[in-house]
Amino acid sequence: MREFLLYIKSGTEAVSSVQTYVTPSFSVDQSFWQERESCILHVIGKTSSLALAFSLREQINECIRKRLPERQKLTDGVVAELRHLAVGKVREASVLYGREMTDRERDDNQASWSSAFACMRQPPKDWFAWKVVEFRCEVHACQKDAESAGGYKIFSRHSLLRRTSLTADGASASVLGKLLDGRALLWEEIETLLCKRGVEVGDLAAVLHEGVLAGKVQWLPGVRMGVVSNWRRKRLVLFCERCGSEDRALQLIYCHSCEQGCAYCTICLGMGRSKCCTPYMLIASSASADIGREKGMGQPARLEWTGRYSQDQARAAERARRFVAGSHPGRSEFLIWAVCGAGKTELLFPSVAEALSSGGRVLIATPRKDVVLELAPRIRRVFPEARVIAVHGASAEKWEESDITIATTHQVMRYHRRFLLVVLDEADAFPYHNNPVLYRALARAAHETGKLLYLSATPPLYLQKRLVSNDRSKSASSAALPLASATHVLLPGRYHGKPLPVPEILTIKGLHKRVRTNRAVPQMTNAVKRSLDAERQVFVFVPRIDDVDVVLAYLQKAMPDRSEQMAGVHASDPLREEKVLAFRNSRYTLMVTTTILERGVTIPKSDVLVVGAEAPVFDEASLVQIAGRVGRSFDDTAGSVLFLQAERAAATKLAVRQISRMNQLAKKLAEAGGDNA
Amino acid sequence: MTIQSCVACGGHLNALQREGIVRKRARSLSSSAATYPVVYRLLQKLQVCAGCLEALPFIGEQICRQCGRDMCGEVICRDGLCRDCVDRASVPLSNNRSLLQYDEKGKSLVSLFKYRGDERLASFFSALLTIAIYRYHHTPSRFTCITTVPLHPTRLRERGFNQVELLAKALGHAIGVPVKTLLERTKATEKLSKQGGRVHREESMRDAFAWAQGAVLADLSSACSGGIARAKVKGGANSPVMSGTPLRVLLIDDIYTTGSTLRSCASTLRAHLGTVCEIYSLTIYR
Numbered sequence: 001m002r003e004f005l006l007y008i009k010s011g012t013e014a015v016s017s018v019q020t021y022v023t024p025s026f027s028v029d030q031s032f033w034q035e036r037e038s039c040i041l042h043v044i045g046k047t048s049s050l051a052l053a054f055s056l057r058e059q060i061n062e063c064i065r066k067r068l069p070e071r072q073k074l075t076d077g078v079v080a081e082l083r084h085l086a087v088g089k090v091r092e093a094s095v096l097y098g099r100e101m102t103d104r105e106r107d108d109n110q111a112s113w114s115s116a117f118a119c120m121r122q123p124p125k126d127w128f129a130w131k132v133v134e135f136r137c138e139v140h141a142c143q144k145d146a147e148s149a150g151g152y153k154i155f156s157r158h159s160l161l162r163r164t165s166l167t168a169d170g171a172s173a174s175v176l177g178k179l180l181d182g183r184a185l186l187w188e189e190i191e192t193l194l195c196k197r198g199v200e201v202g203d204l205a206a207v208l209h210e211g212v213l214a215g216k217v218q219w220l221p222g223v224r225m226g227v228v229s230n231w232r233r234k235r236l237v238l239f240c241e242r243c244g245s246e247d248r249a250l251q252l253i254y255c256h257s258c259e260q261g262c263a264y265c266t267i268c269l270g271m272g273r274s275k276c277c278t279p280y281m282l283i284a285s286s287a288s289a290d291i292g293r294e295k296g297m298g299q300p301a302r303l304e305w306t307g308r309y310s311q312d313q314a315r316a317a318e319r320a321r322r323f324v325a326g327s328h329p330g331r332s333e334f335l336i337w338a339v340c341g342a343g344k345t346e347l348l349f350p351s352v353a354e355a356l357s358s359g360g361r362v363l364i365a366t367p368r369k370d371v372v373l374e375l376a377p378r379i380r381r382v383f384p385e386a387r388v389i390a391v392h393g394a395s396a397e398k399w400e401e402s403d404i405t406i407a408t409t410h411q412v413m414r415y416h417r418r419f420l421l422v423v424l425d426e427a428d429a430f431p432y433h434n435n436p437v438l439y440r441a442l443a444r445a446a447h448e449t450g451k452l453l454y455l456s457a458t459p460p461l462y463l464q465k466r467l468v469s470n471d472r473s474k475s476a477s478s479a480a481l482p483l484a485s486a487t488h489v490l491l492p493g494r495y496h497g498k499p500l501p502v503p504e505i506l507t508i509k510g511l512h513k514r515v516r517t518n519r520a521v522p523q524m525t526n527a528v529k530r531s532l533d534a535e536r537q538v539f540v541f542v543p544r545i546d547d548v549d550v551v552l553a554y555l556q557k558a559m560p561d562r563s564e565q566m567a568g569v570h571a572s573d574p575l576r577e578e579k580v581l582a583f584r585n586s587r588y589t590l591m592v593t594t595t596i597l598e599r600g601v602t603i604p605k606s607d608v609l610v611v612g613a614e615a616p617v618f619d620e621a622s623l624v625q626i627a628g629r630v631g632r633s634f635d636d637t638a639g640s641v642l643f644l645q646a647e648r649a650a651a652t653k654l655a656v657r658q659i660s661r662m663n664q665l666a667k668k669l670a671e672a673g674g675d676n677a
Numbered sequence: 678m679t680i681q682s683c684v685a686c687g688g689h690l691n692a693l694q695r696e697g698i699v700r701k702r703a704r705s706l707s708s709s710a711a712t713y714p715v716v717y718r719l720l721q722k723l724q725v726c727a728g729c730l731e732a733l734p735f736i737g738e739q740i741c742r743q744c745g746r747d748m749c750g751e752v753i754c755r756d757g758l759c760r761d762c763v764d765r766a767s768v769p770l771s772n773n774r775s776l777l778q779y780d781e782k783g784k785s786l787v788s789l790f791k792y793r794g795d796e797r798l799a800s801f802f803s804a805l806l807t808i809a810i811y812r813y814h815h816t817p818s819r820f821t822c823i824t825t826v827p828l829h830p831t832r833l834r835e836r837g838f839n840q841v842e843l844l845a846k847a848l849g850h851a852i853g854v855p856v857k858t859l860l861e862r863t864k865a866t867e868k869l870s871k872q873g874g875r876v877h878r879e880e881s882m883r884d885a886f887a888w889a890q891g892a893v894l895a896d897l898s899s900a901c902s903g904g905i906a907r908a909k910v911k912g913g914a915n916s917p918v919m920s921g922t923p924l925r926v927l928l929i930d931d932i933y934t935t936g937s938t939l940r941s942c943a944s945t946l947r948a949h950l951g952t953v954c955e956i957y958s959l960t961i962y963r
Contacts, residue, residue: 001834251796251797253796253837253838254838255837255838256833256834256836256837256838256839257834257835257836257837262837264794264796264837266795266797269793269794269795270793273793273794273837275837545688572686572688
């Protein structure tokens with residue numbers, strides 16, 4: 001069991017700061033302070049719950065701040081009082097914890113889906129264990145002791161001893177520093193990482209704590225605990241330091257690791273349990289990726305790309321590059337708003353090269369694993385001398401050092417101030433959209449001077465407001481979208497220069513009932529027939545998983561001769577990947593799908609049909625993405641998009657409006673470009 | 678806190694859709710009309726959606742009399758035993774019963790619970806155990822006590838919780854039988870998932886358990902209000918209960934794979950409690 005000691009440090013001089021510290025190994029602190037200054041260390045007590053120790057530290061520090069101006073010096077009387085205060089606070093936390101537990105159980109019992117066995121645990125009397133330690137030690141700085149001969153001998157031997165141990169530790173500390181540079185990991189993760197790398201560190205806690213004292217490492221409890229009080233009552237608040245979720249997202253438990261009340265976060269559970277008693281170590285990247293790079297490994301920033309930009313693409317890429325190169329202090333976010341099929345990935349290359357050449361690391365975060373796997377070889381080809389790793393839940397190279405990291409969203413949580421450039425692909429896609437947890441993780445992964453680059457075809461409103469409307473006042477007409485500003489660039493046209501296919505909306509009364517009862521919907525069957533006869537592939541989007549089979553059965557009945565070429569897929573389909581692959585290889589010509597195929601899948605010569613476009617899952621962004629599946633390749637730039645809805649809906653109209661607006665903008669831009677040329 | 682969506686697929690819990698399946702399942706799982714209402718209520722509160730509830734691989738009607746294996750498509754040897762049990766001469770365990778077959782979905786759920794540490798699943802699994810007990814042991818109050826397969830202290834500290842204990846506590850609460858810690862682990866065995874081979878497993882489990890120090894059975898019968906509590910018991914922890922009804926201990930675990938763990942536990946219990954006691958085991962997966 002790990003134990004954490006709480007102590008107060010006060011200087012020996014009259015005017016010196018008094019501070020409270022938490023430590024896993026007191027001896028490290030003692031020798032650390034010995035090297036620097038003479039001071040008195042008053043030990044308050046110890047506990048195995050790190051969250052409790054941190055919360056007490058906060059409260060004691062506050063108390064000291066309030067009380068000390070009158071007395072200046074920390075007397076033993078005050079220390080005794082503070083010890084008393086700590087005991088009281090622990091008892092209070094115990095009571096509040098117990099109350100929170102019973103509150104939650106009561107609420108659960110009211111909720112309809114809870115099981116009958118909520119009251120599984122008999123509450124112990126004290127949720128938290130706190131052991132008061134009355135210990136006081138004076139630490140003298142080494143130089144001072146040198147004055148007295150006797151003291152000199154003792155301490156010189158001591159420091160000699162310590163120094164030899166330090167050099168041994170120093171070697172492992174530097175290895176450790178290299179491994180953990182720019183990462184945010186739970187204690188257990190550090191242990192497994194070291195184990196995997198075969199790095200032996202004698203006393204990991206001591207080595208890391210030295211880093212903490214030196215200010216290189218920041219450490220926090222996995223779950224923070226605090227007490228808030230309003231006029232009515234005090235309440236325990238919990239906060240996951242890793243993902244930032246609060247209160248009910250954290251599950252209260254009796255923990256056998258710290259043998260007291262604990263809490264773990266259910267939101268980021270998939271990445272290991274973040275608990276009250278687990279230290280969470282944040283190590284900001286001290287230097288650039290040059291760590292671990294041997295001489296003669298070449299220039300990672302060398303770009304080997306033979307493709308060519310269209311005029312618009314060149315403009316956007318240059319803008320983005322300038323943003324990355326720029327050193328404006330306030331400007332740390334940039335949005336590339338490019339329509340579906342504009343060639344977003346290629347636009348990144350100059351920016352990535354820019355960041356690499358200034359010696360930084362680059363992170364490309366994307367919502368899905370398949371995109372990571374698809375993107376990694378592409379990037380590797382383009383940057384032949386950079387170290388590129390693909391990081392996802394099951395990847396083996398998760399812990400490698402790299403110049404370019406391509407990661408799924410959740411893996412980003414494991415980085416801390418590591419990257420000079422963080423690129424977020426599909427900023428509006430499922431795990432990111434409206435998810436403060438992931439945005440927080442991204443912002444934290446970037447270096448203090450690092451930049452965030454968002455890529456999206458349909459940026460959510462909050463991003464648009466923050467980044468697009470900056471320069472709206474300057475643009476001629478208020479309704480028009482500005483093509484570029486200091487924080488964004490808009491790319492309204494596709495890379496092949498042809499306009500986006502504009503969807504056609506059809507409202508059919510009782511659409512769903514007709515499909516279910518197998519009555520004719522000629523608009524639907526005719527559209528599908530037309531496409532299939534023209535040897536085109538068809539995406540049929542439906543709002544719900546249950547609709548997949550219904551619509552598939554309907555279409556198969558309507559076109560029995562083609563029924564073998566049709567398939568349906570949804571997120572929890574065990575054959576999902578095989579089916580999508582078969583669709584890509586055109587073994588299937590028609591695929592009924594939920595929104596899972598709305599992004600990322602590009603099939604040349606395809607048409608799109610949405611059945612039930614009025615459903616709330618199809619919002620404006622989603623419909624624009626769906627329409628963007630069509631006409632993406634050079635040899636087939638047109639295609640048909642048909643939205644079938646049972647009743648009129650706003651989203652379909654908005655989607656059509658957005659697409660036509662983009663087309664207009666692109667046209668205008670092309671004309672202007674033509675004039676210039 | 679409980680999960681408001683299906684634990685298996687994350688889908689929406691639609692009460693209307695579930696109703697029919699819940700009824701059907703409750704009918705097939707309740708052995709008598711008396712247990713139907715309980716089983717029905719348990720199923721109704723189970724946090725799985727209609728599709729996943731229907732897909733839950735319940736073990737069928739025909740099972741091995743000893744180990745509770747589903748005998749559908751298996752060779753039935755003499756006395757209704759399966760081919761593994763028929764070779765065993767004497768088994769310390771009276772019998773084992775399990776509710777579900779251990780398939781891929783079950784595997785991922787168990788790993789989410791045990792290794793990822795999502796303790797919210799405890800209520801789901803304990804509901805399954807309760808259904809199992811009503812299915813196979815019609816009057817659950819006939820058990821003197823419930824006990825669990827213990828976890829090694831190092832493993833417990835590493836994991837932070839004892840998953841089986843959580844289940845046993847909830848089960849004990851649901852059926853009103855006290856939960857006792859009777860055993861402790863003396864050998865830190867390899868993780869089951871990393872052990873290879875049936876023989877090796879049996880070997881490593883031998884003497885892996887011991888009677889827990891300070892475990893008392895004396896207040897057991899007095900604490901247990903129902904069932905055999907009427908039998909007056911005198912004597913300390915070490916003397917087996919001498920009464921008309923034998924001592925019945927229910928051993929809980931999450932998975933029965935080869936049964937070596939449970940048999941080892943049972944023989945330790947038997948060595949301590951004497952031969953009069955009956956030890957039953959109940960697991961979720963088989």
